[in-house]
Amino acid sequence: MFGSIFYNFWAALLSFAVYFIAAIQNPYAMPLPTIGIALVIAVIAFGLMFLIRYFLGYVFYTPEAPVLSQSEEELPVVAEKTDKTKTVPQGDHTTMEVEDENTEEIAQVVRSMLQSDESLTR
Template sequence: MFGSLFYNFWAALFSFAAYFIWAIRDPFAMPWPTIGIATVAAILGFVIMFAVRYFIAYIFYTPEALVHNETESTNEDASVEEERNQQFIPQNNRTTAEFEDENTEEVAQVVRTMLHGEEAVSR
């Protein structure tokens, strides 16, 4: 649904106020029946707003385009292409010690930069 329940309360308030102002113009209007009927108008406005919100959501609904692969080979080609286009490249040929050394050096460089407030000179 479009919006929130808050819109329903605004519609109820507007319905109540509109009927009350319309009914109070009569010089012989009785207070309790006028307030009672205005309350019924507010309840109707509250309920009708659900339909209005649903209709607005229906108008603005845009489904996502579904892409279907027709054969398994297309699936395999797509997965190979996706692996090629990945942003991060796995580094399987490096040892853990080499990776940890580089990682600690990078962390140290970042800390130096933060402490000095300028680009630290690397060795």
């Protein structure tokens, strides 16, 4: 919600003053009904100010970007737990080992695709 409850009180005071000054201009205005109606209008303005403050809070709301507070050691562990795919932590293997594993996997996939293509063409 935008602002504080003091905005509600200021809106009530302002609406009371505006109505009272406008109503007292009438030469036949009675004091007690004029003050009573001004109080009712002040209460209504107080309540409406909650809606106005809520709307302004909604309009001016800007979500904050998430901040990553994880170190590099924690990231691969989190990725292995959340992803269904196989992940290889970079700190455990050298680049040569990773390349060998990847080429073996790629070769296996290509063999299986070729076998499925041959069975479909026959």
